[in-house]
Amino acid sequence: MIVAGVMSGTSADGINVAIAEIMGRGFGTRLRLLAHHEFRFPAAVRNKILSLMNAEHARVSDLSQLNFLLAELYAKAVRNSAKRAGVHLALAGCHGQTIYHQGDATNFLGAKIASTWQTGEGAILAARLGVPVVSDFRTADMAAGGKGAPLVPYLDYLVLRDRRRGRIVQNLGGIGNLSAIPASAKPEDVIAFDTGPGNMVIDQTMEKLYGRRYDRDGRIAASGQVLDGVVHWAMRLRFFSQAPPRTAGREEFGREFVAAFLKRCGRAKSQDVVATATLLTARSIGDALRRFVIKRGDFKDYIVSGGGAENPTLMRMIADEVTPLGLTLRRSDELGVPSEAKEALAFAVLAYQTWHRRPSNIPSATGAKRPAILGKVSYP
Numbered sequence: 001m002i003v004a005g006v007m008s009g010t011s012a013d014g015i016n017v018a019i020a021e022i023m024g025r026g027f028g029t030r031l032r033l034l035a036h037h038e039f040r041f042p043a044a045v046r047n048k049i050l051s052l053m054n055a056e057h058a059r060v061s062d063l064s065q066l067n068f069l070l071a072e073l074y075a076k077a078v079r080n081s082a083k084r085a086g087v088h089l090a091l092a093g094c095h096g097q098t099i100y101h102q103g104d105a106t107n108f109l110g111a112k113i114a115s116t117w118q119t120g121e122g123a124i125l126a127a128r129l130g131v132p133v134v135s136d137f138r139t140a141d142m143a144a145g146g147k148g149a150p151l152v153p154y155l156d157y158l159v160l161r162d163r164r165r166g167r168i169v170q171n172l173g174g175i176g177n178l179s180a181i182p183a184s185a186k187p188e189d190v191i192a193f194d195t196g197p198g199n200m201v202i203d204q205t206m207e208k209l210y211g212r213r214y215d216r217d218g219r220i221a222a223s224g225q226v227l228d229g230v231v232h233w234a235m236r237l238r239f240f241s242q243a244p245p246r247t248a249g250r251e252e253f254g255r256e257f258v259a260a261f262l263k264r265c266g267r268a269k270s271q272d273v274v275a276t277a278t279l280l281t282a283r284s285i286g287d288a289l290r291r292f293v294i295k296r297g298d299f300k301d302y303i304v305s306g307g308g309a310e311n312p313t314l315m316r317m318i319a320d321e322v323t324p325l326g327l328t329l330r331r332s333d334e335l336g337v338p339s340e341a342k343e344a345l346a347f348a349v350l351a352y353q354t355w356h357r358r359p360s361n362i363p364s365a366t367g368a369k370r371p372a373i374l375g376k377v378s379y380p
């Protein structure tokens with residue numbers, strides 16, 4: 001079956017489309033990536049998404065319109081991608097854009113509520129593509145008692161598990177998250193959680209201090225000196241000592257955190273602030289590995305994907321954290337999964353399972369009480 005997967009992450013930088021041929025069922029699923037493409041959001045769309053994620057400023061009419069607009073943009077991206085690949089799709093899976101995610105129940109109107117919201121209307125996408133679309137994957141996991149994230153470990157387990165080598169698979173999107181898969185692991189042996197910021201804090205400091213979207217090739221961070229005191233301060237955040245399962249988003253590392261972070265940096269040079277934000281990502285990963293992962297298996301590979309893998313300064317800092325733990329730093333590309341395609345590919349595979357009425361959450365990763373069939377199906 002030819003399936004498209006569509007991802008737009010918390011960085012709100014754009015849309016990733018992966019097209020794969022998928023066969024088999026459940027953990028016996030086999031796949032072949034046929035194509036993957038990236039489409040940047042127009043600046044106005046990106047700015048609107050970022051402002052809507054900030055709950056104080058969200059207008060209901062904008063949220064409603066964005067749901068339909070994003071679906072049109074996703075449809076355009078998928079159609080373009082399928083045309084370039086010269087394939088006819090049978091199914092699509094669309095993660096959508098996360099507007100809000102609260103994985104842990106908090107008090108709301110006297111009830112304990114956890115919730116999540118991904119936008120990008122499946123019905124519009126299905127109509128434009130002419131094939132069934134699976135969307136809104138996270139809610140079913142939450143209904144089963146999970147945190148609704150991370151969901152990519154299903155793909156990691158499927159394609160990157162190894163009989164002899166324990167592997168840690170790290171994605172560096174807006175948020176950083178990892179799947180640790182011991183050698184010869186069963187699905188329930190997978191440990192997965194959000195490590196903390198990926199590029200999100202780096203990007204926001206770049207925006208504030210330089211008016212740029214990100215630190216291209218990590219050049220600014222490379223020219224700065226890390227403010228160790230600020231990293232120590234940030235690492236005392238409750239999130240970092242919280243045992244998995246755990247999830248993070250703009251709720252943890254968005255505007256509010258960055259305002260406090262910049263305040264802590266005081267009058268430091270701008271490049272030092274960016275270097276510090278970059279080390280925070282690396283240190284939070286090293287810390288999470290030492291606290292929650294390394295003791296639970298004999299891990300050999302540390303495999304990186306996502307936009308952060310394009311930042312050599314970040315990669316150098318991460319190498320300094322993981323090498324002493326006996327891990328070899330590798331890119332997912334080396335193992336046949338292109339770094340920028342991995343998450344989109346995951347949603348193609350998840351959609352495929354749903355279409356065949358198969359569960360695709362990993363309960364040990366999300367904290368769900370049971371396997372769940374994820375997503376809602378829209379028909380063209």
Ligand SMILES: Nc1ncnc2c1ncn2[C@@H]1O[C@H](COP(=O)(O)OP(=O)(O)O)[C@@H](O)[C@H]1O
Nearest residue numbers: 009010011173174199214216217306307310311
């Ligand atoms: N050449 C590069 N140099 C530094 N950072 C980069 C580079 N390319 C991408 N990035 C980072 O990757 C981010 C996008 O990563 P991505 O995996 O798309 O995240 P998300 O899944 O949150 O959308 C950008 O915002 C930027 O911080």
Ligand SMILES: [Mg+2]
Nearest residue numbers: 009011013014
């Ligand atoms: Mg992205």
